[in-house]
Amino acid sequence: MGPANKGEIIEKLQKQILSMQGFRETAAQGVSTGLGPLEMAFPNHIFPTGAIHEFLSPAAEGAAATTGFMAGLLGSLVGQTGTCLWIGTRRTVFPPALKIFGIDPDQVIFIDLIREKDVLWTIEEALKCDALSVVVGELSGITFAESRRLQLAVEQSKVTGLMHCFNPLKINHTTAVARWKITSLASTMEEGMPGVGYPRWSVELLKIRNGKPGIWELEWSSDQFRNLDKLNPVVEIPFGRTA
Amino acid sequence: MTDWFVRHNPGLQDEPFVLVAPDRGRIVIKASSPAAGVLGIEPGMVVADARAILPSLQVFNEETSRKDKLLNELAEWCIRYTPIVALDTSDGLILDISGCAHLWGGERLYLKEIITKLQSFGYQVRAAIADTIGACWAIARYGRLTAIIEPGMQSEALLPLPPVALRLDTSMLERMHKLGFYQVRSFINMPRNMLKRRFGLLLLEKLAQALGEIEETIRPIRPVQPYQERLPSLEPIRTATGIEIALKDLLETLCLRLLQEGKGLRKAIFKGCRVDGKMQQIEIGTNHPTRNASHLFKLFALKINTIRPGLGLELFLLEAPVVEILSMEQETLWNITQGSANKEVMNLLDRIGVRVGINAIHRYLPDEHHWPERSVRLSASLQEKNPLIWRTDLPRPVCLLPLPERIEVTAPIPDYPPMLFRYKGKVHKVKKADGPERIEQEWWLEQGLHRDYYCVEDEAGARYWLFRLGNYGEDKPEWFVHGFFA
Numbered sequence: 001m002g003p004a005n006k007g008e009i010i011e012k013l014q015k016q017i018l019s020m021q022g023f024r025e026t027a028a029q030g031v032s033t034g035l036g037p038l039e040m041a042f043p044n045h046i047f048p049t050g051a052i053h054e055f056l057s058p059a060a061e062g063a064a065a066t067t068g069f070m071a072g073l074l075g076s077l078v079g080q081t082g083t084c085l086w087i088g089t090r091r092t093v094f095p096p097a098l099k100i101f102g103i104d105p106d107q108v109i110f111i112d113l114i115r116e117k118d119v120l121w122t123i124e125e126a127l128k129c130d131a132l133s134v135v136v137g138e139l140s141g142i143t144f145a146e147s148r149r150l151q152l153a154v155e156q157s158k159v160t161g162l163m164h165c166f167n168p169l170k171i172n173h174t175t176a177v178a179r180w181k182i183t184s185l186a187s188t189m190e191e192g193m194p195g196v197g198y199p200r201w202s203v204e205l206l207k208i209r210n211g212k213p214g215i216w217e218l219e220w221s222s223d224q225f226r227n228l229d230k231l232n233p234v235v236e237i238p239f240g241r242t243a
Numbered sequence: 244m245t246d247w248f249v250r251h252n253p254g255l256q257d258e259p260f261v262l263v264a265p266d267r268g269r270i271v272i273k274a275s276s277p278a279a280g281v282l283g284i285e286p287g288m289v290v291a292d293a294r295a296i297l298p299s300l301q302v303f304n305e306e307t308s309r310k311d312k313l314l315n316e317l318a319e320w321c322i323r324y325t326p327i328v329a330l331d332t333s334d335g336l337i338l339d340i341s342g343c344a345h346l347w348g349g350e351r352l353y354l355k356e357i358i359t360k361l362q363s364f365g366y367q368v369r370a371a372i373a374d375t376i377g378a379c380w381a382i383a384r385y386g387r388l389t390a391i392i393e394p395g396m397q398s399e400a401l402l403p404l405p406p407v408a409l410r411l412d413t414s415m416l417e418r419m420h421k422l423g424f425y426q427v428r429s430f431i432n433m434p435r436n437m438l439k440r441r442f443g444l445l446l447l448e449k450l451a452q453a454l455g456e457i458e459e460t461i462r463p464i465r466p467v468q469p470y471q472e473r474l475p476s477l478e479p480i481r482t483a484t485g486i487e488i489a490l491k492d493l494l495e496t497l498c499l500r501l502l503q504e505g506k507g508l509r510k511a512i513f514k515g516c517r518v519d520g521k522m523q524q525i526e527i528g529t530n531h532p533t534r535n536a537s538h539l540f541k542l543f544a545l546k547i548n549t550i551r552p553g554l555g556l557e558l559f560l561l562e563a564p565v566v567e568i569l570s571m572e573q574e575t576l577w578n579i580t581q582g583s584a585n586k587e588v589m590n591l592l593d594r595i596g597v598r599v600g601i602n603a604i605h606r607y608l609p610d611e612h613h614w615p616e617r618s619v620r621l622s623a624s625l626q627e628k629n630p631l632i633w634r635t636d637l638p639r640p641v642c643l644l645p646l647p648e649r650i651e652v653t654a655p656i657p658d659y660p661p662m663l664f665r666y667k668g669k670v671h672k673v674k675k676a677d678g679p680e681r682i683e684q685e686w687w688l689e690q691g692l693h694r695d696y697y698c699v700e701d702e703a704g705a706r707y708w709l710f711r712l713g714n715y716g717e718d719k720p721e722w723f724v725h726g727f728f729a
Contacts, residue, residue: 061705061727064642068729071641083588094643094726095607095619099633101641101729106622106629109588110605111595118599125594131587184729186674186704195677196698196706199729220729 075102088138147174377453381408479555507532507569640726647723
């Protein structure tokens with residue numbers, strides 16, 4: 001048995017394990033999130049839908065960066081006709097800005113709750129409804145037991161859940177398939193030009209089940225993510241310039 | 244009234260006693276117990292006179308408004324027998340039992356049930372069933388032979404009764420007494436114009452009402468709901484399973500009726516009448532008209548555990564106070580073209596609405612306003628189409644603070660963005676900035692200063708939306724942070 005053969009077998013076995021763990025192979029689900037090289041980090045090189053993703057953001061400014069990144073993902077996950085539920089207690093999202101990230105704000109139904117207790121109940125109920133595309137939850141934090149309930153819900157319904165933990169006191173071990181941390185980076189302008197450039201983030205994939213964690217720098221321009229490794233100097237009108 | 248008193252003071256059973264209240268400086272009897280009544284002590288007498296008849300008479304003070312309250316409570320209790328219950332003068336109840344008696348196996352059993360139930364509470368009641376309110380009133384109070392008057396027989400039944408049974412005032416009764424009219428039969432066949440001449444129009448009216456020649460209306464204590472289903476139970480029900488079965492039964496009948504009439508309900512109330520006369524109820528609302536019994540049951544199921552059955556529930560009511568047109572076509576359309584997906588989302592939102600309140604669910608559409616807070620409006624329904632486009636040509640922050648927060652800035656005047664600003668005690672040095680974008684207050688809606696918005700980025704890469712309120716003038720203008728860019 002040669003080493004090439006061995007590698008093949010290992011890859012095959014790996015795929016088997018993945019399918020047993022519920023990760024679909026190939027483009028059956030076929031959602032391209034346009035994350036570019038970042039997608040290589042995912043199992044099967046496809047953004048895992050039908051799973052829970054956890055986003056951590058410590059401060060209000062960081063929450064905005066995370067919200068922007070999530071909105072960018074939503075655009076491709078929800079599609080033209082899907083519906084998204086946005087559940088939280090102190091929502092600050094400004095609906096018109098979602099359009100900038102490629103999702104129609106009228107496709108999003110916001111559920112603004114008063115009690116933290118109701119948030120988890122509502123998220124779980126929403127995740128059980130397979131007619132939804134994505135459920136966004138804004139929580140202060142999530143425990144292992146809570147994450148397991150949510151995971152059980154999505155395993156049945158194949159809904160993607162993006163859980164935004166905006167004030168994690170301590171980072172728990174959870175069953176979420178991925179844990180992200182988005183921080184905003186200084187935007188760049190062409191030499192000598194004034195103004196604020198495109199939104200730019202440092203995207204940290206802290207944890208990914210069956211994938212490879214890493215750090216990437218992404219920018220949102222012309223309605224898509226752009227990886228900064230192969231970025232040419234920007235010549236378009238910068239985002240943020242008043243008309 | 245005295246029965247109520249006996250219920251609360253069992254020792255007074257069969258004792259002569261009276262309830263009194265002061266009236267124009269005298270102490271007047273308001274109610275007397277049966278034992279006292281036998282001795283000729285009647286309401287309206289002065290206590291001193293009654294004491295002369297029976298020195299050992301026990302006297303208690305009457306609580307004001309207790310009587311009305313008691314009668315009202317009894318009326319509420321009677322709703323289990325018919326939806327239309329009205330209060331009569333001060334000492335009676337009128338029940339419209341059209342179409343109700345057969346549920347208890349006929350009028351005789353129905354009447355017996357009501358009387359025995361009330362007697363078991365300790366009340367002495369008299370009741371009658373007749374075609375007209377007038378005849379019923381007369382038979383219940385002065386009838387001797389039978390309590391149930393067959394249809395069309397009220398004039399015969401009235402004949403042996405005294406004229407007081409026709410609800411006449413005392414002066415007219417005295418005149419009748421003088422003329423020797425001791426029974427209704429002595430004048431009922433007289434020519435009407437003669438009666439009118441002697442006694443006035445009122446007598447004719449009361450007579451006609453008793454005989455059913457004039458319509459008489461009553462005012463029910465609870466307005467009748469057009470969409471209501473009732474389910475009496477043989478035995479009081481205390482278990483959640485029992486309540487669920489009753490609810491399912493009622494939902495099925497109601498939904499069938501809604502289907503026949505092409506309606507769907509938006510709001511439903513499920514009520515249970517407890518043995519002790521209290522009412523238990525739960526309420527649900529839906530986002531769109533529906534008549535799907537299993538979906539409605541799921542909504543109610545979230546709240547069933549709030550029902551306190553006490554000693555048991557005797558009657559279940561299901562009301563739909565708000566119904567909307569839901570045509571058959573619409574229903575099929577939902578299922579086929581929109582996919583069942585949309586319906587499932589609606590059902591989910593209904594469940595959420597029941598649990599946390601329907602006001603928590605928001606969907607936004609763009610509005611034609613420049614002022615950021617007014618640039619979106621809540622959509623009236625979840626299906627409403629967007630008539631405008633979402634604008635993306637102007638920078639808008641992904642997170643907007645509900646209220647702008649004050650910041651302290653250092654800024655070169657007049658029109659430059661700040662060089663640094665202090666927000667929540669932390670100093671941010673502005674590295675890049677865009678703006679200003681001037682947004683004027685919409686004077687036709689609200690007066691106020693304009694805002695000059697700047698997008699700024701600090702040295703850490705965080706992006707903010709700041710504005711200056713008004714111009715530089717004699718006062719230093721205030722600066723605010725209004726949002727965060729991604």
